[in-house]
Amino acid sequence: MNKTNAMRQLDKAGIQYEPIEYEVDENDLSGMHIAEQTGLDPNLMFKTLVARGEKNGPVVFCIPVNAELDLKKCAKAAGDKRVELIAVKELLGLTGYIRGGCSPIGMKKKFPTFIDETAILFDKITVSAGVRGCQLMLDREGLVEFLSAVLTDLTI
DSSP: OOOOHHHHHHHHHTOOEEEEEOOOOTTOOOHHHHHHHHTOOGGGBEEEEEEEETTTEEEEEEEETTSOBOHHHHHHHHTOSOEEEOOHHHHHHHHSOOTTOOOSSSOSSOOOEEEEGGGGGOSEEEEEOSSTTEEEEEEHHHHHHHHTOEEEOOBO
């Protein structure tokens, strides 16, 4: 597999990761499908969702693939009155990533990033490598530090 931008940034920062490849099903881009394919616990697999706040602009949320985002909790975490998920058609231009391959690592700009507090239950978690077909397993603490992320309650 070719190195993704996310992998190159982790390499440059000296953060170790393990790429986990899987078969892409264009009809099912869900994290649960990936968990079934890879045999990974869906609780340690984090999907990346991008929202826009009323006042503060774009913000990134990482939550377990089997969880649902609570927009009220997200707005509070981001210090905004309201946040709404961005439209899929905006994702590539804003982040450099496509749906099903959006990583919190290596976006076009550094946005405020929040990771669901359940990540503390695991030493290692996965996030997208920045392409469909690959997840990155890496140290949770290293990821949080690298992204300057905040761990908080984000799910319903």
